[in-house]
Amino acid sequence: MFNRKSILSLVLLLTCIMAAxxxxxxxxxxxxxxxxxxxxxxxxxxxxxxxxxxxxxxxxxxxxxxxxxxxxxxxxxxxxxxxxxxxxxxxxxxxxxxxxxxxxxxxxxxxxxxxxxxxxxxxxxxxxxxxxxxxxxxxxxxxxxxxxxxxxxxxxxxxxxxxxxxxxxxxxxxxxxxxxxxxxxxxxxxxxNQDVFEFMASGVRHEVAMYGGGNYDKEKLKVDMAKIVEQETAVYGENPNKYYLFIVHNFARGGGGLEHLNSTTLGATRTAYNTEAGYKGFLGLVAHEYHHLWNVKRLRPVALGPFDYDNENYTTNLWVAEGFTSYYENKYMHRAGFNDANTFVNDLAGGIAVVLNTPGSKYQSASESSYDAWIIGYRPNENSKNNSISYYNKGEVIGILMDLEIINATKGAKSLDDVMKAMYLQCKTLKRGYTDAEFKAMVEKISGISFTNFWAKYVNGVDDAEYVKYFGYAGVDVSTENATPGKPVTGASGQLSNSGLVVTSVTRNSAAWIDGLNVNDEIVSLDDVSINDALSTLRLRSPMLSLDILPVVAKKNIGEVLKVKIKRDGIDKELSLTLKENPSVRLKATINENATAAQKAVFQKWAGK
The missing domain is CATH 2.60.40.3650 (Immunoglobulin-like)
Known part of the structure; x- marks a missing residue:
């Protein structure tokens, strides 16, 4: 038991330590x-x-x-x-x-x-x-x-x-x-000597520091970047900064971004600002990284701060941190007027197709992908597409489905926006990040329904997205077709080298996978046509190519055998590949003009326009 003298001594010691x-x-x-x-x-x-x-x-x-x-x-x-x-x-x-x-x-x-x-x-x-x-x-x-x-x-x-x-x-x-x-x-x-310009949006002074030159229009960027800032601030109800900086590095070919508390660094292609695809691509990157101002930097998984700078910081929630941000990138581009409703729904359908067409989506869940970011996400190998899925891509799909589920359950009264704002305010109040259970609890509170089955299927499980059902809530029809109907595929890709074509990728359960074609095999001939002759009729823009574009493959039928001569570790081998149908699909989303009033209400809330 402390006496008065001991307490005074302890106070004095603590005071001295704090002063030091x-x-x-x-x-x-x-x-x-x-x-x-x-x-x-x-x-x-x-x-x-x-x-x-x-x-x-x-x-x-x-x-x-x-x-x-x-x-x-x-x-x-x-x-x-x-x-x-x-x-x-x-x-x-x-x-x-x-x-x-x-x-x-x-x-x-x-x-x-x-x-x-x-x-x-x-x-x-x-x-x-x-x-x-x-x-x-x-x-x-x-x-x-x-x-x-x-x-x-x-x-x-x-x-x-x-x-x-x-x-x-x-x-x-x-x-x-x-x-x-x-x-x-x-x-x-x-x-x-960067080119610096400013704009005001949502009461915040924004500075853009452009390095590397480029064909950008500063006045146009000021207006359009401000639109994105204002749409994002509207979701959360407040902008936590007084000043924000975009550092933009313009290269011959550039991309990527990294978020910070009151700034971001972006990579861009200096000659692409005057093309529609290039300009929208840049604005999409702005939308993505700016959204991290809330989602990640303040609305964050509990493991991401305070940081351990000596070791990995593991979390199962990067599907929210990055995947939802990828989803919101599409929403903001639509809400800010850069993409129409048709582009909006088809971009999202395309995101679902990416996951469906990645074999690894059947083997790794979104939560596992997040946890394994440190060992797989940033250093994939030739087999990663077969055993893993990006938490960006899978998280985007979860965001789409969750948003539509919430809107439908509340008859258009609430959406994922409400969840994100509530979780942001919760993290701000508690001065800490959220747990997976807390995020799920907020989704259920906002929606008024259980998400236990949803979590089991899509967050911790590997079920395919029920996209027809969920898009149907909003009166959007989604059709599915084979990506290359009637065309045979090998499932192998390669890279041109001085000696010919070397296999760099083999897709799970494809003909190449089943019949034993390996990464690093050097292809000598296909059906006795030398690889150099097989390549001679093509105008290639990249050293990377799918074997399926070669005429000797393309002219064959599904189920036929392709004879492949290779060198493996200097040893000649011959393989027989039984060609299969391409398992990849294309999705096309169409807004139903005869949607019900309830469906139209869901779409209105979803699109936000």
Whole structure:
């Protein structure tokens, strides 16, 4: 039992500890001596942390991209001084450096980072710009994730701009502050001569930083991106930011995006803005990543924050986080006026067809796909399509079905929008993420019906989507046809090489699968026609191709035998493939003009227009 003196002593001790933590200051300075060689120079200053040694750690992954990427592999020339004197440094884990500071009050750490991987989730530096993806650049003292820090950027001599979602430090050029390392690690930084423009939407100032040039129309983008922002904010009833940044990297061929708390990084094709498909593709990417402002960054699975930056962070709910966001991308494009109702329903039907046509959808559930993101999702192999399904694709299908089920059950009064808003507010109130059970409970509360069977079939099970039934709720007819009626298929694809055609993919239960054609087999001839002769009549735009486009295959009938001569590990072999019908299907959605009043009410709520 504590007496009064013990309690006072404990209070004094806690006060001293809090004061000591408050006195610790962490600052970074990033410069670029050799950008053409793809290096950043990082100086980290720590003061007030008086210990025998200090461990500093670099994250091994970046939130939103569920793969351990080992960013520490790019760190060079790590060294440290304590109170101005060089001190011993020892690497004690793959991502942890121990500095023997001997209770010095001031520590300076210097290291270089090699950055030459183009993606939205990895740092990249060359003579034209620097993209600093923070988890691959910065480090934190062990156990001090919640500590504030400052970052000063010193642009290369030919660069003049810095774009980031971090808060500027008043009166200090290119200097920013983060309230903790979660914020720092979630705030990418673009340095260079990017083209910057702004627009207002939903009361929020939005900045767009364009790198790499392109045939974009800034004035048109301002209007159209604002439409997307306003549609998304309307679902959740509030926009949690005062400022939001789009960093856009324009390349010869680009794509992909990564969400952050008040920013996103997008990849785009610089010459595609003036085509309908290219422009809508970019707006769809904007819609997807902006939706993560709520779904993932704030409305999130409980496992995704606070983060463990040293290890994998497992969750079974990425089908909500990413899959629902893919679904909402289509909804926002329709609601904002970029796609008509016919395009809307057919894009969604196409998404269902993708899952139906992926053999792995029969073997891996959406929840399993989410959990296995760390080992399969970001590093698929030649057999992944046969034993796994993307939580993006399967989650999109679940979103479609769930939305229609809720709308139908409530006779058009409620939709998935209501669930997403309620879960966002719940996470905001509880200051934590949701569990799978909590998400299911909210769906049932909003809809007024049980979703236990739905969860068993579509979330934790591998049942095919009952798309005719669900689209029928909204008066949309869906027809199904074979993707290539009457045409035989081998089920194998290959890649052109100097020696001919090498098999790269074999589809489960296809002729190639059943009759023993393997990945890495080198095809010598088909029905005694040399592979070079078989390819000679084709005008190929890509080194990747399906064997089924070759004339010697296409002229055959379903059930006929294709004789295939191969080399396998240098040994000649001959196989006989009994050609099968293509199991893939195409779906076509048609809005029924004679739909009932109830169906029209469901469609109206579903489409949101």
């Amino acid at each position: 933590k408050a006195q610790v200051k962490i600052g970074f300075e990033v410069s670029f001596k050799e950008p053409q060689a793809h290096y950043a120079e990082v100086q980290m200053n720590i003061s007030g942390l008086v210990k025998d040694y200090v461990d500093v750690k670099m994250p091994v992954w970046t939130p939103g991209s569920y793969l351990v990427r080992e960013f520490e592999k790019s760190v060079e020339e790590f060294k440290a001084t304590a109170s101005g004197k060089a001190v011993r440094v020892e690497k004690v884990r793959k991502n942890t450096w121990r500095i023997f500071s001997a209770k010095a009050a001031n520590i300076q750490i210097n290291y270089r980072v090699y950055a030459f991987e183009i993606s939205v989730r990895t740092p990249f530096i060359d003579e034209s710009h620097a993209f600093l993806s923070p988890t691959g650049i910065f480090m934190h003292p062990d156990g001090m994730i919640k500590s504030p820090s400052t970052v000063k950027i010193i642009p290369f001599k030919t660069w003049s701009k810095v774009s980031t979602g971090l808060t500027p430090v008043a009166g200090e050029n290119f200097t920013y502050k983060a309230t903790d390392f979660d914020i720092l690690y979630d705030s990418p930084i673009e340095v260079g």
